[in-house]
Amino acid sequence: MTFNPRVLVISDQSEAAAAIAAIRSDKAGAAIMTPKAVMRVVRLSGVDWRAANILKQEMLARGGDAAIPWDAQEAQSKETDVLLLGTIRQLKTLVENLRLQPYGLKQVGKELDSALEAFGRPPADIVWNGFSLPLSRRTCVMGILNVTPDSFSDGGRFADSTTAIERALRLAADGADIIDIGGESTRPGAAAITAEEEKQRVLPVIEALAGRLTIPISVDTYKADIARAALDAGAALVNDVSGFSFDPAMADLVAERGVPVVLMHIKGTPRNMQKNPEYVSVMGEISDYLRTQADVALAAGITADKIIIDPGIGFGKTAEHNLEIIRRLRELTALGYPVLLGPSRKAFIGKILGTEVDQRLEGTAAAVSAAVLNGAAIVRVHDVKEMGRVVKVADAIAGRTA
Numbered sequence: 001m002t003f004n005p006r007v008l009v010i011s012d013q014s015e016a017a018a019a020i021a022a023i024r025s026d027k028a029g030a031a032i033m034t035p036k037a038v039m040r041v042v043r044l045s046g047v048d049w050r051a052a053n054i055l056k057q058e059m060l061a062r063g064g065d066a067a068i069p070w071d072a073q074e075a076q077s078k079e080t081d082v083l084l085l086g087t088i089r090q091l092k093t094l095v096e097n098l099r100l101q102p103y104g105l106k107q108v109g110k111e112l113d114s115a116l117e118a119f120g121r122p123p124a125d126i127v128w129n130g131f132s133l134p135l136s137r138r139t140c141v142m143g144i145l146n147v148t149p150d151s152f153s154d155g156g157r158f159a160d161s162t163t164a165i166e167r168a169l170r171l172a173a174d175g176a177d178i179i180d181i182g183g184e185s186t187r188p189g190a191a192a193i194t195a196e197e198e199k200q201r202v203l204p205v206i207e208a209l210a211g212r213l214t215i216p217i218s219v220d221t222y223k224a225d226i227a228r229a230a231l232d233a234g235a236a237l238v239n240d241v242s243g244f245s246f247d248p249a250m251a252d253l254v255a256e257r258g259v260p261v262v263l264m265h266i267k268g269t270p271r272n273m274q275k276n277p278e279y280v281s282v283m284g285e286i287s288d289y290l291r292t293q294a295d296v297a298l299a300a301g302i303t304a305d306k307i308i309i310d311p312g313i314g315f316g317k318t319a320e321h322n323l324e325i326i327r328r329l330r331e332l333t334a335l336g337y338p339v340l341l342g343p344s345r346k347a348f349i350g351k352i353l354g355t356e357v358d359q360r361l362e363g364t365a366a367a368v369s370a371a372v373l374n375g376a377a378i379v380r381v382h383d384v385k386e387m388g389r390v391v392k393v394a395d396a397i398a399g400r401t402a
Contacts, residue, residue, distance in 0.1 A: 143176035182220030210234020285361025342380035
């Protein structure tokens with residue numbers, strides 16, 4: 001006789017509920033057991049040492065655990081990091097108890113509850129000014145249009161307005177949900193251009209497309225003056241590679257216009273970002289940066305439903321950093337905002353495959369698929385038709401269909 005033990009892959013409560021239902025468990029009991037079947041590991045930063053010791057004891061009392069530094073146990077450190085290890089059920093009961101605890105634990109509970117609720121949850125649709133991104137149902141595709149002579153992948157191919165307009169229409173026909181138009185290259189080492197030159201590149205294209213496209217046009221810029229002119233010309237979304245850190249006026253502009261914004265993480269500037277970028281914790285630092293910049297957006301009056309975050313593949317990261325970001329992308333969903341990823345034709349793919357930029361289609365497809373399976377809500381790509389097909393299959397594997 002064999003009992004055929006099988007280790008199940010359970011990543012969220014819906015999968016746990018399905019597994020429990022499959023053995024015909026009592027429905028009332030299933031509701032209780034479901035949050036017990038999903039494990040979470042949560043890292044907290046800057047916790048009072050006294051609070052850290054309380055968290056350790058509280059988690060142990062619930063059958064979970066908490067990792068804290070040895071000096072926190074000896075009361076030799078004022079603030080420390082804490083790693084909570086437990087099921088969703090254990091962590092949720094911890095949250096309830098922390099409402100009555102001292103040393104900042106009430107706020108810890110509030111933030112922990114928010115992160116647990118947001119983690120892995122499908123994002124809400126973004127609806128504004130007659131446009132809609134159906135993020136709750138499927139992963140959306142942002143098509144890249146570089147109206148520049150020096151972009152790393154297609155520099156010069158669409159620098160002419162006529163060619164750029166034709167390209168945008170083709171991207172839309174191929175299934176793009178957004179067309180992202182940029183007039184200044186942000187490739188590593190790229191030279192800055194004047195605002196006037198950037199306007200001359202992007203505005204004629206945006207003006208010509210605004211009346212012909214039914215999908216939103218995004219302007220890829222970190223300058224508020226360019227964004228303002230682009231929005232006046234018909235753009236409907238701002239993609240800021242600096243996440244509001246290069247031009248403080250950008251946040252107020254986006255709030256005033258009521259349009260969505262992509263806040264991207266960058267380490268350094270396009271001129272120096274790839275000169276030996278280093279991190280103590282790449283995901284920790286990216287998460288902290290994006291949380292801070294999202295708070296800047298909220299303080300300016302931008303509503304949470306208009307914020308999209310992007311970890312910035314290739315913007316101050318090594319190939320190893322980029323791979324870790326894709327592998328651990330779902331961690332960023334705990335911030336509560338849709339996650340955009342732009343791996344298309346990037347150098348890390350070329351490093352893995354040993355190929356030049358025009359031979360990275362399959363590598364991009366692998367990265368896009370992994371991004372979707374790891375929680376991306378939007379992917380930014382050059383090859384819209386091909387990557388749109390990749391997204392459809394990855395969405396189906398993930399159990400998401402339009």
